[in-house]
Amino acid sequence: MRVTSMVAGLALALAACAGGEKADDQAAGDQAAGTETPAAGTSEAPAGTGATHDVDMTLVDGQYRFVPEQLTIKSGDVVRYHNRQGGPHNVMFFADSIPAGAAAVIDAGMDESAPLTSQMAVAQDEVITIAFNGAPAGRYHYTCVPHQAMGMNGNIIVE
Ligand SMILES: [Cu+2]
Secondary structure, X not given: OHHHHHHHHHHHHHHHHHHHHOHHHHHHHHHHHHHHHHHHHXXXXXXXXXXXXXXXXXXXXXXXXXXXXXXXXXXXXXXXXXXXXXXXXXXXXXXXXXXXXXXXXXXXXXXXXXXXXXXXXXXXXXXXXXXXXXXXXXXXXXXXXXXXXXXXXXXEEEO
């Protein structure tokens, strides 16, 4: 945990340096990282080492919501988000509302469209799978981008 935080801090410092020195290099670096991400996650659902949990993405009585809205899991568990009603939906974690070191875990455990942001679940019953392998304990606050303004938010608590 402590080492992970230090590494994350170092990465941030390096990123800041690169941005300050040469915009072209940073853009190239970002592009390279972007091509690596799908390869690391692959298009297959990431495998977890623990239990599997299910969360429904729904529209009930005019309210867009994740059900359950809060879910407690263990590091290594997998959460499957089902597009039940009112889609398309997705899952986007707030960078400032997840534990230190969690961003790398999410990046590795989810098929992303952008950092900390899942692909969009468009088809009925389409599933977004997130593996929390090596996830640090704490609260992971997230939203559904299309319905963020409507308060479609949720929390994963990693024990
Ligand atoms: Cu939604």
